[in-house]
Amino acid sequence: MFWLYNFGITLYSVLVKIASLFNPKAKLFVSxxxxxxxAIAQQINANHxxxxxxxxxxxxFEQGRPVLERLKESSAESRIVVTFFSPSGYxxxxxxxLAEGVFYLPLDTRKNAEQLIRLINPEIAVFTKYEFWHHYFKVLGEKQIPLFIISGIFRPQQLFFKWYGGFYRNILKQVTHFFVQNEQSVDLLKSIHLENVSLSGDTRFDRVAENAAAPKDFPLIRTFCGNSPVCVAGSTWPEDEQLLKALIEEQPDWKFIIAPHEINSEHLDQLIKLMPDLIRYTTLQSKESAHSKPLAGSHVTEQPGSARILLIDNIGMLSSVYQYAKVAYIGGGFGAGIHNTLEAAAFGLPVIFGPKYEKFQEARDLISMGAAISINSGGELSAAFDQLRKDASAAERSSQYVQRKTGSTKQIVTMLENYI
Incomplete structure (x- = not known):
């Protein structure tokens, strides 16, 4: 299995280089x-x-950020290095x-692991939720550097728990301590004789609760909303947007804010063609500053207060935009899986999403308490929207759920401080 793992890493490296010739994300991954x-050697002092x-x-990153920032707060002299696997994070x-440096994680080879760990010189390593790399974990173990998994979540289908998964179980044996989200994860790890595990919950609850307590204000969006009830559709994909188009036509008294998951020009052009009456957020900014030409999709509506559909065409706003909504729609449920429901729930919003949600504990919880509805079609979306907009208690249940789940960060940081 060891040689097969190394072959898989090599094959992945070749394939992603080929993909980089025509895929922008793969190009960023490689470059x-x-x-x-x-770059690490120049920026990071390995003597520290x-x-x-x-x-x-x-x-x-957003999931582990509360732990990182709490550690930095309690130990200001600590130096932090951050790595990402994906371009969308980096x-x-x-x-x-708060980081001394932020870098891409080199692919998992023995040589890379030894070099990176020598250059970073970590006193502890913290991995969030998943990503279990054989060589990185092995070298950390050999150098007796404590390794922690925070907000981990495990499922019976994973290779660790298969009869033939011995190689992958050995990767987990390098972990000093697991902080996991649910009882099932505790039981699964103990079933393979890993007792170094704590049920801490999900640090995302702390993060979204902090954000909801002090969200960034967007005056242009407040003007757009006016006195109308608002639905925010976050991290949407084309499949979601087709359904939303029909819902928007059915709800003339509501305004809609759409924040697509992908904001490349091709996707935005498709969305503008689908909903020509929308106005782009960057257009509002242009009109406000009066120094830029109108963008595509901006010619229909001149005043933001008179528009019904606002397109968020940049990254980083969505988590605060939910403050203006009464109902939220979360995208991704017709693809690989739904995106972040907790950002909306923290503002006390009932949420709607597609059918691919089973891997997400919080989505299952919100459905069970009547604060969320999963839909499969436009008709179901319309019915779910009508139900949740009339159910004031659904919003309260959503907010209370988030508040009950906070506290994971404190539990984790208390242990990590013992190793610093």
């Missing part, structure tokens, strides 16, 4: 790793100890102020 070791945080992508957080 970002070019000379990354030299560091706390190493690794995140798969942006979602995991490109947005590469200038993160």
């Amino acid at each position: 970002g790793r070019k000379n990354v070791m030299q 100890k560091h706390i190493w945080f690794h995140f798969a992508s942006l979602g995991e 490109e947005i957080r590469k200038d993160y102020a």
Whole structure:
């Protein structure tokens, strides 16, 4: 299995280089790793100890961010290094102020693992939710560097729990302690004789609760909303947007804010063609500053208060935009899986999403308490929207659910401080 793992890493490297010739994300993945070791050596002083945080992508960063920031707060002299696997995390957080440096994680080879860990010189390593790399974990173990998994979640279908999964179980044996989200994960780890596990919950609850307590205000969006009830559709894909178009036509008294998951020009052009009456947020900014030409999709509506559909065409606003809504729609449920429901729930919003939600504990919880509805079609979306907009108690249940689940960060940081 060892040689097969190494072959898989090599094959992945070849395939992603081929994909980089025509795929922008793959191109960033490859170019970002070019000379990354030299960049680390120049920016990071290997004579100092560091706390190493690794995140798969942006979602995991937001999940682990409360722990990172609480550690920095309690130990201001600590130096932090952040790595990302995915461009969607690195490109947005590469200038993160609390880190000594932010870098792409080189692919998992023995040589890369030894070099990276020597350059970073971590006193502890913290991985969020998942990403279990054989060579990185092995070298950390050999150097007796404590390794923690926070907000971990495990499922019976994973290779760790199969009879033939011995190689992958050995990867987990390098972990100093697991902080997991649910009882099932505790039981699964103990079933393979890993007792170094705590049920801590999900640090995302702390993050979204903090955001909801002090969200960033957007005056242009407040003007757009006016006195109308608002539905925010977050992280949408084309399948979601087709359904939303019909809902918008059915609800003339409501305003809709759509924040697509992908904001490349091709997707935005498709969305503008689908909903020509929308106005782009960057157009509102242009009109406000009066120094830019109108953008595509802006010619229909001149005043934001008279528009019914607002397109958020940039990254980083969505988590605060939910403050203006009465109901939220979360995208991704007709693809690989739904996106972040907790950002909306923290503002006390009932949520609607597609059928691919089973891997997400919080989605199952929200459905069970009547604060969320999963839909499969436009007709079901219309019915769910009517039900939730009339159910005031659904909003209260949503907010209370988030508040009950906070506290994970404190539990985790209390243990990590013992190793720093």
